Amino acid sequence: xxxxxxxxxxxxxxxxxxxxxxxxxxxxxxxxxxxxxxxxxxxxxxxxxxxxxxxxxxxxxxxxxxxxxxxxxxxxxxxxxxxxxxxxxxxxxxxxxxxxxxxxxxxxxxxxxxxxxxxxxxxxxxxxxxxxxxxxxxxxxxxxxxxxxxxxxxxxxxxxxxxxxxxxxxxxxxxxxxxxxxxxxxxxxxxxxxxxxxxxxxxxxxxxxxxxxxxxxxxxxxxxxxxxxxxxxxxxxxxxxxxxxxxxxxxxxxxxxxxxxxxxxxxxxxxxxxxxxxxxxx
Ligand code: ADP
Ligand code: MG
Numbered sequence: 001x002x003x004x005x006x007x008x009x010x011x012x013x014x015x016x017x018x019x020x021x022x023x024x025x026x027x028x029x030x031x032x033x034x035x036x037x038x039x040x041x042x043x044x045x046x047x048x049x050x051x052x053x054x055x056x057x058x059x060x061x062x063x064x065x066x067x068x069x070x071x072x073x074x075x076x077x078x079x080x081x082x083x084x085x086x087x088x089x090x091x092x093x094x095x096x097x098x099x100x101x102x103x104x105x106x107x108x109x110x111x112x113x114x115x116x117x118x119x120x121x122x123x124x125x126x127x128x129x130x131x132x133x134x135x136x137x138x139x140x141x142x143x144x145x146x147x148x149x150x151x152x153x154x155x156x157x158x159x160x161x162x163x164x165x166x167x168x169x170x171x172x173x174x175x176x177x178x179x180x181x182x183x184x185x186x187x188x189x190x191x192x193x194x195x196x197x198x199x200x201x202x203x204x205x206x207x208x209x210x211x212x213x214x215x216x217x218x219x220x221x222x223x224x225x226x227x228x229x230x231x232x233x234x235x236x237x238x239x240x241x242x243x244x245x246x247x248x249x250x251x252x253x254x255x256x257x258x259x260x261x262x263x264x265x266x267x268x269x270x271x272x273x274x275x276x277x278x279x280x281x282x
Contacts, residue, residue: 113240174205
């Protein structure tokens with residue numbers, strides 16, 4: 001068979017197998033081969049590298065879409081020098097993703113704008129690149145989705161779907177109070193997921209406030225019992241990155257801690273009932 005026919009046959013196979021990237025560089029690779037710039041082995045290697053590279057990029061893009069992660073919020077684009085209270089080494093250790101294999105929880109705590117969502121997303125993007133199934137949601141959206149599924153009689157399927165993610169990221173715990181049924185649904189998810197999948201939480205509230213957030217100290221204690229077991233807790237105590245150019249315009253009382261516009265002020269003098277422990281750290 002002539003080499004022209006062989007080349008045509010290869011092209012047909014590449015089209016049939018949808019190896020479009022390898023096909024794109026086939027002619028050029030053959031020319032280089034004929035000019036002895038490449039060995040046959042190198043030429044084969046180039047074709048497969050090209051095809052694999054394109055597929056990997058496409059896979060990551062599609063996984064990022066289904067995971068609902070924000071784009072561009074990576075570890076590399078996080079300026080650690082802006083957050084000196086944050087231990088870079090601990091973040092880099094998390095980015096090795098052992099916590100996903102071990103089905104552990106990670107809590108990123110701190111006031112608004114310190115990069116909690118950015119870091120949670122960055123770990124999610126690293127996990128997608130490592131071929132993990134990732135799902136990003138806010139707590140409010142998650143509970144709304146569970147409540148809808150419950151109304152439609154599909155709660156178990158929904159729980160199974162969410163728990164298929166090896167990494168679930170639950171953003172904004174504590175920004176909005178959760179009503180009783182929502183807290184129960186969330187507990188069902190956490191219980192089903194316990195020691196079966198990893199979860200990252202971001203929150204601007206301390207664990208002591210979970211009773212208030214979930215409207216029930218018993219549920220909050222049961223949640224924390226599972227979610228703090230073997231968990232990593234990272235607290236970021238710095239300033240808002242969003243406000244870095246206008247920090248002087250924000251009153252001191254609003255800059256740090258819980259009493260920000262995103263955390264309604266506690267009623268004065270109201271005692272905390274059964275404060276829950278927030279001491280567990282690893
Ligand atoms: P939080 O979730 O803690 O409220 P975000 O993660 O949403 O804060 O951060 C607010 C904005 O500032 C985002 O656009 C984020 O990418 C950016 N940002 C925050 N911290 C940093 C940082 N240290 N380096 C680079 N960008 C940052
Ligand atoms: Mg956030």
